[in-house]
Amino acid sequence: MGDILSQNEIDELLRALNTGEIDVQQMQTTTAEKKIKSHDFRRPSKFAKDHLKTLHIIHENYSRLVTNFLSGYLRTLVQVDVISVEPLSYYEFNNSISNPVILSVVDFTPLTGSVIFEIAPNISFALIDRILGGKGSSMERVRGFTEIELAIIERIIIQMLNLMREPWENVIAIRPRLEKIETNAQFAQIISPNEIVALVTLSARVGEVEGMINICIPHMVVEPIVSKLSTKFWFSTTEKEFASDVKENIENKIEQTVVPVRALLGKTVITVAEFLELQQGDVLPLDTSINGNLEVHVGEILKFYANPGVKRNKVSIKITDVLKREDE
CATH class of the missing domain: 3.40.1550.10 (CheC-like)
Incomplete structure (x- = not known):
């Protein structure tokens, strides 16, 4: 794209054409000429x-x-x-x-x-x-x-x-x-x-x-x-x-993140007076059936259902169901 002419330059060009100072045929011939770039075959440019x-x-x-x-x-x-x-x-x-x-x-x-x-x-x-x-x-x-x-x-x-x-x-x-x-x-x-x-x-x-x-x-x-x-x-x-490094860093940080996992045996409601009178050996009835599933929370989110049990003389739970995002 050529240089943009100012209004004064345009007026001067029109004046020169009208007075015959510039030949239109000569301008067309000059414009039609191709620019030639020299090339040295002894030293070809190998680097673009x-x-x-x-x-x-x-x-x-x-x-x-x-x-x-x-x-x-x-x-x-x-x-x-x-x-x-x-x-x-x-x-x-x-x-x-x-x-x-x-x-x-x-x-x-x-x-x-x-x-x-x-x-x-x-x-x-x-x-x-x-x-x-x-x-x-x-x-x-x-x-x-x-x-x-x-x-x-x-x-x-x-x-x-x-x-x-x-x-x-x-x-x-x-x-x-x-x-x-x-x-x-x-x-x-x-x-x-x-x-x-x-x-x-x-x-x-x-x-x-x-x-x-x-x-x-x-x-x-x-x-x-x-x-x-x-x-x-x-x-x-x-x-x-x-992108690969970012994904890998996120995965590593997620794998190393520590979150609390809690299994709830059940719930009940008692008064403050009853709570103060609790002694060792007292039994509290819970709202969970003996054959019912326990709720397992990851942080504050309900994520799993499980059954209580014992493994190697330790109290444990067995995951029976996983809640999907839409279920939550």
Whole structure:
């Protein structure tokens, strides 16, 4: 739908048509032209917009989990947000990385293949500094990582990868496992350079330090479940699981609810004077026949009829009838 013209623009257009400044035939020819969108057959787009939108939703949930985890783990202000999810070739992603960097190769079991979990150097140094008792500041000069620093950052990455399970569970139950950490992008060639990947870019803020966290997901890894990467499937699955969880919680609470159950042997009416004179051994005549049914109340509701008796030397009752809702 085109833009809505104001009254002044309409008047100006009519004036131009009347004076011949605009050719009607030219306008019709221009309108009839089809808009052409270029397509690069060397780089076909394998991720649809719906797939990227679902990945965005998944990693929005993931960013919230990471924010809560790092804030509690580091005892400082941490904020992680999703900036974008876009398709590009692995060559473009790999070529944009400057060394040194933290590149984690992650096995995405049960899916075949690996993904890349990249943390910018300034964020990595801020995490290490905070864990070692510092204020969470980054390095003023660019340098490589020591073995001790890599061991520290590895522990954090493993815990951050474990947080991926929950956001992905509506699509597939993944078990991400850290395979190795590379500090040089040239040694992280996990797929062909021309392979299409979905690059999830997260902005991270640790104290006063800001940087990026990138998650590179090759299309070949998620290809078996690409049909599930749709918002329609996502929300339908979420609603079903939510309804199932609600039903299960209600059933569990009902099963654990304690209610009083009383069996009434019978009823009678006496005066207060007779009640005060009652002694042990006195007999009260009840309005229930010796062969009649006893009323069994659940709470204040009459629910069953029963016969009195003895079982294993204990006074008991045997349910003989159940009252339905309409009978009540």
